[in-house]
Amino acid sequence: MSRAEQKERTRRAIINAAFSQLSADKSFASLSLREVAREAGIAPTSFYRHFADMDELGLTLVDEAGLMLRQLMRQARQRIEKNGSVIRTSVETFMEFVTGNSNVFRLLLRERSGTSAAFRSAVAREIQHFVAELAEYLRKETICPDELARAQAEAMVTLVFHTGADALDAPASQYAYLTSRTVTQLRWLAHGAASYGRKPKEQGSL
Amino acid sequence: MSRAEQKERTRRAIINAAFSQLSADKSFASLSLREVAREAGIAPTSFYRHFADMDELGLTLVDEAGLMLRQLMRQARQRIEKNGSVIRTSVETFMEFVTGNSNVFRLLLRERSGTSAAFRSAVAREIQHFVAELAEYLRKETICPDELARAQAEAMVTLVFHTGADALDAPASQYAYLTSRTVTQLRWLAHGAASYGRKPKEQGSL
DNA sequence: CCGTTTAGCTTACAACTGTTCGCTCATTCT
DNA sequence: AGAATGAGCGAACAGTTGTAAGCTAAACGG
Numbered sequence: 001m002s003r004a005e006q007k008e009r010t011r012r013a014i015i016n017a018a019f020s021q022l023s024a025d026k027s028f029a030s031l032s033l034r035e036v037a038r039e040a041g042i043a044p045t046s047f048y049r050h051f052a053d054m055d056e057l058g059l060t061l062v063d064e065a066g067l068m069l070r071q072l073m074r075q076a077r078q079r080i081e082k083n084g085s086v087i088r089t090s091v092e093t094f095m096e097f098v099t100g101n102s103n104v105f106r107l108l109l110r111e112r113s114g115t116s117a118a119f120r121s122a123v124a125r126e127i128q129h130f131v132a133e134l135a136e137y138l139r140k141e142t143i144c145p146d147e148l149a150r151a152q153a154e155a156m157v158t159l160v161f162h163t164g165a166d167a168l169d170a171p172a173s174q175y176a177y178l179t180s181r182t183v184t185q186l187r188w189l190a191h192g193a194a195s196y197g198r199k200p201k202e203q204g205s206l
Numbered sequence: 207m208s209r210a211e212q213k214e215r216t217r218r219a220i221i222n223a224a225f226s227q228l229s230a231d232k233s234f235a236s237l238s239l240r241e242v243a244r245e246a247g248i249a250p251t252s253f254y255r256h257f258a259d260m261d262e263l264g265l266t267l268v269d270e271a272g273l274m275l276r277q278l279m280r281q282a283r284q285r286i287e288k289n290g291s292v293i294r295t296s297v298e299t300f301m302e303f304v305t306g307n308s309n310v311f312r313l314l315l316r317e318r319s320g321t322s323a324a325f326r327s328a329v330a331r332e333i334q335h336f337v338a339e340l341a342e343y344l345r346k347e348t349i350c351p352d353e354l355a356r357a358q359a360e361a362m363v364t365l366v367f368h369t370g371a372d373a374l375d376a377p378a379s380q381y382a383y384l385t386s387r388t389v390t391q392l393r394w395l396a397h398g399a400a401s402y403g404r405k406p407k408e409q410g411s412l
Numbered sequence: 413c414c415g416t417t418t419a420g421c422t423t424a425c426a427a428c429t430g431t432t433c434g435c436t437c438a439t440t441c442t
Numbered sequence: 443a444g445a446a447t448g449a450g451c452g453a454a455c456a457g458t459t460g461t462a463a464g465c466t467a468a469a470c471g472g
Contacts, residue, residue, distance in 0.1 A: 185357060195398075
């Protein structure tokens with residue numbers, strides 16, 4: 001086995017060890033370099049041959065998580081073409097991602113408001129891809145000015161993300177309810193934005 | 207000074223020390239018993255005379271934070287009566303809370319998806335008060351069935367909370383924009399829910 | 413006024429943490 | 443073939459952590 005090949009292999013072992021240690025009651029911040037190294041099957045000091053820092057490893061994990069998110073978006077688009085219902089299909093796809101890769105989602109969810117500014121902005125950047133893509137879609141589909149499309153997309157992503165977070169602590173029997181509740185919320189938003197977008201000044205007592 | 211009085215006093219010193227050590231780059235999980243005790247001016251072991259655990263202290267902090275939230279709600283109601291615009295006044299009041307008590311808000315924000323199930327459900331409970339109260343208001347104001355009022359309230363609280371989180375990392379010059387963006391989003395929701403609530407079945411391609 | 417209670421202290425320990433240093437030894441380059 | 447590189451290791455160090463045991467002294471209750 002070539003040297004570079006072997007190096008890449010233990011690098012992956014480290015990354016996988018880190019991912020696998022994340023759980024409902026263990027965040028990235030509570031991982032220790034030594035524990036990760038132990039599970040990766042290397043000596044603690046060998047860790048430094050691959051990452052300068054735990055932070056550097058963390059940023060790598062966030063990048064990989066973001067990658068999975070983008071793959072998810074592509075997958076959602078395919079399903080939409082065959083299925084029709086944009087909102088429901090998107091929400092269902094996202095919920096499958098959350099329940100199937102809960103540790104990955106948890107990483108994004110926690111580090112989005114975590115203690116490292118670098119992590120926070122890395123996560124924010126990944127989510128922005130989501131928002132930007134959705135906003136572009138809305139701008140094409142509806143006849144909405146740029147700024148409103150973006151605000152609408154942000155609200156939608158926020159609601160879907162939040163539902164994912166709820167699902168992490170809810171029993172599987174609740175998934176269907178959570179999904180359809182979110183679908184309803186997104187439809188409200190879409191409908192409200194479409195008919196209300198042109199007259200954003202006070203209307204009614206709200 | 208009475209004994210009970212003195213005990214209560216150092217108990218508060220502990221709580222205050224903990225709150226004051228929270229910051230953008232220090233979460234509750236990264237506080238150490240010793241550090242807290244040091245800032246409170248007591249020996250590490252004396253901590254146990256007041257709390258069995260760091261977890262017990264944490265739950266106390268979450269309770270206090272929830273109390274502040276409820277006070278905030280009362281304050282918002284007063285301002286609404288004098289001001290009229292429900293949504294804008296509510297969002298502005300909340301943003302003042304976030305910027306004025308950022309450590310308290312950060313605690314709720316982080317522990318909502320933190321590593322302790324007890325913390326998570328404690329925070330969720332506090333937020334439910336928010337949602338329930340808003341839902342009741344919506345049910346009275348609009349002519350909306352229970353379930354929809356609740357879903358609407360949840361979406362609104364989610365969006366406002368998320369905006370608070372954004373504000374924590376944004377420069378103060380962005381506050382006005384964040385606020386009005388959120389106001390717009392909430393109005394969309396309200397409008398969409400009002401006109402769309404009666405026909406939740408597929409409408410349009412979304 | 414004397415015995416009990418108890419907040420707070422000091423000392424101590426065992427378990428971990430991240431990181432430095434120097435070594436081995438298989439792969440790579442010349 | 444011979445020199446250089448670099449991934450991985452073991453030992454060691456200086457910090458920190460939570461927590462246990464036992465003491466002191468001041469407030470308390472009878």
